Amino acid sequence: MAHEPQGNRRTEVAKRITDELARCDIKLVASLPDNWIHAVIEELNGDKRFTHVPVNREESAIGLCSGAYMAGMGSAALMGASGFMTCIYAITKINYSYEIPLLVIITLRGAPGDHHKHHVSNGLYLQPVLQAIDLPFMIVDRAEDIPLIGRAYHHSRTFTRPTVIALTRDLLR
Amino acid sequence: MRYVDCFRHLASRRTDQWVITSAGNSGQAWWAATRDAERTFYLDASMSLSTMFASGLAMALPQQRFWAFMGDGAFCMNPGMLMVERQLNLPNVVHFLVSNRAYGATSNAALPNGPTNDYPAIARGMGLDRVFAFDSVEALSRGLDSAVMANSPGHTFVVLEVEPFDAGEQRLEQPPFDGPEMKYLFGRALERATGTKVFDYQLPR
Numbered sequence: 001m002a003h004e005p006q007g008n009r010r011t012e013v014a015k016r017i018t019d020e021l022a023r024c025d026i027k028l029v030a031s032l033p034d035n036w037i038h039a040v041i042e043e044l045n046g047d048k049r050f051t052h053v054p055v056n057r058e059e060s061a062i063g064l065c066s067g068a069y070m071a072g073m074g075s076a077a078l079m080g081a082s083g084f085m086t087c088i089y090a091i092t093k094i095n096y097s098y099e100i101p102l103l104v105i106i107t108l109r110g111a112p113g114d115h116h117k118h119h120v121s122n123g124l125y126l127q128p129v130l131q132a133i134d135l136p137f138m139i140v141d142r143a144e145d146i147p148l149i150g151r152a153y154h155h156s157r158t159f160t161r162p163t164v165i166a167l168t169r170d171l172l173r
Numbered sequence: 174m175r176y177v178d179c180f181r182h183l184a185s186r187r188t189d190q191w192v193i194t195s196a197g198n199s200g201q202a203w204w205a206a207t208r209d210a211e212r213t214f215y216l217d218a219s220m221s222l223s224t225m226f227a228s229g230l231a232m233a234l235p236q237q238r239f240w241a242f243m244g245d246g247a248f249c250m251n252p253g254m255l256m257v258e259r260q261l262n263l264p265n266v267v268h269f270l271v272s273n274r275a276y277g278a279t280s281n282a283a284l285p286n287g288p289t290n291d292y293p294a295i296a297r298g299m300g301l302d303r304v305f306a307f308d309s310v311e312a313l314s315r316g317l318d319s320a321v322m323a324n325s326p327g328h329t330f331v332v333l334e335v336e337p338f339d340a341g342e343q344r345l346e347q348p349p350f351d352g353p354e355m356k357y358l359f360g361r362a363l364e365r366a367t368g369t370k371v372f373d374y375q376l377p378r
Contacts, residue, residue, distance in 0.1 A: 027233075028229070051232065053257065053260070053261065054260075055225075055257050056251070056253030056254060056256050056257050057251065057253060059222060059251065060225045060251065060254055060257055062222065062225075063219065063222030063223075063224075063225030063228075063229070064225045064226070064228055064229040064232075064257075065229060066222075066226055066229060067226035067227060067229025067230040067231075067232075067233075068229035068230070068232060068233050069229070069371075070214070070226075070229070070356070070359065070360055070371060071229065071230040071232075071233030071234045071369060072233060072369040072370050072371045073229070073232065073233035075229070089220070090219065090222060093218035093219055094216070094218060094222065094226070096352075097218040097352035098353065098355060098356045099352060099353045100356060157373055160353075
C-alpha cells in the first residue's frame, strides 16, 4: 500500500473504514468535515449501506446518533478534533447522564506530523481532555488497525458509554 | 397563553406520539400535564439537542410519530439545527418551539434579543414550509390538527408563544427519573410497542 498513489491509498483506507462501520451494522453516520476525513465522507456519501447526514455542528451529531441508538439503529459520529472539543457538554450530559452508547470517530489533530500550526491546542489538550472525562479512546494509525473501530463500537454498547476512535494523519494521508 | 395550559391542551390532543422534552421548563410542564413515565423521554440534560435526538429516533422508526419540545433559550444556542431538520425533512417529527422569551430554567433570565426574535421567519429562512405559530389555547385548539396532522408531507415546526413560568410554576416537580432509569423506561416501552430491539440485553418474555 505504501507505494500506491496517495489518492488511491486514501480511497482504499476510506473504503476499509466504511466496510468496518458496515460490519458493525451501523446505518447512520452524522458528520462534520475535516480535510483529513474528506475521503471517508465522500465514501459514505456514495455508499447505500449508510444514511449519511451532514450536520450543522458537532453537537447535533451527538444528539442525532443518541436518538438513533434509542430506536435500535447503529450509528457513528464523524468529526475533526476541534469539533469534538466542542462536544464535551453534549457527551457528558446526554451519553454519560443517560448511559447512551456512542461511537465518535475523530481526527488526531495536533499530533506530530500535523503541519497546521493552529491545531496546537488539540496537540496539547485533546488527549488530556479525553482522559479527564474518562472517555475510552483508541488511536488508529495503520490500515491494519481499522478493525479497532468495531471493537470500540461494541465496547461502547457493552459498557453503555461513548468511545472514541482517533484517526491519525499517517492513516488518512 | 400560560405555559402549563398550553401543555395540558397538547396532552389532551396527543394520540400515539412519543415525546422528547428539552432542558428546563418543558420537562416540568409535560410531567405536570401527563405524568407520562414511559412514552416520554425527559432529555433534561441537553441544551438544544432535543429535536436532533427526536430526529434520530424518527429516522430509525419512520412508522412512529415524535413530538419534540425545545425552549427558545435552547433554540438560540443552536438555531442551525433547523438546517439539518429541513435537510432530513422527516414527516414524523414535530418540533415544538416553546417561546417564553426567557431562559426559563434559570429564573427567567433575559434572552438575547428576546422580544424581537421572529422564530417562524427564521424557520422559513431555513427553507421550512410547514411553519405554524400559536399564541393562545383557543388558536392552538383550532389549528393543531392542520399543523400536526398525520401524513403531512414534511417536517413541521410549531412555535408556541407562552408566558414564562411564574414563581409557583418554577416549583413544579421535575420529572423524577435519573438518567439510566429514563433510558430503560422509554427504550423498553419502545421495544414493547414496536418490536424494535433497542438494547443488547433483552428481558425474558
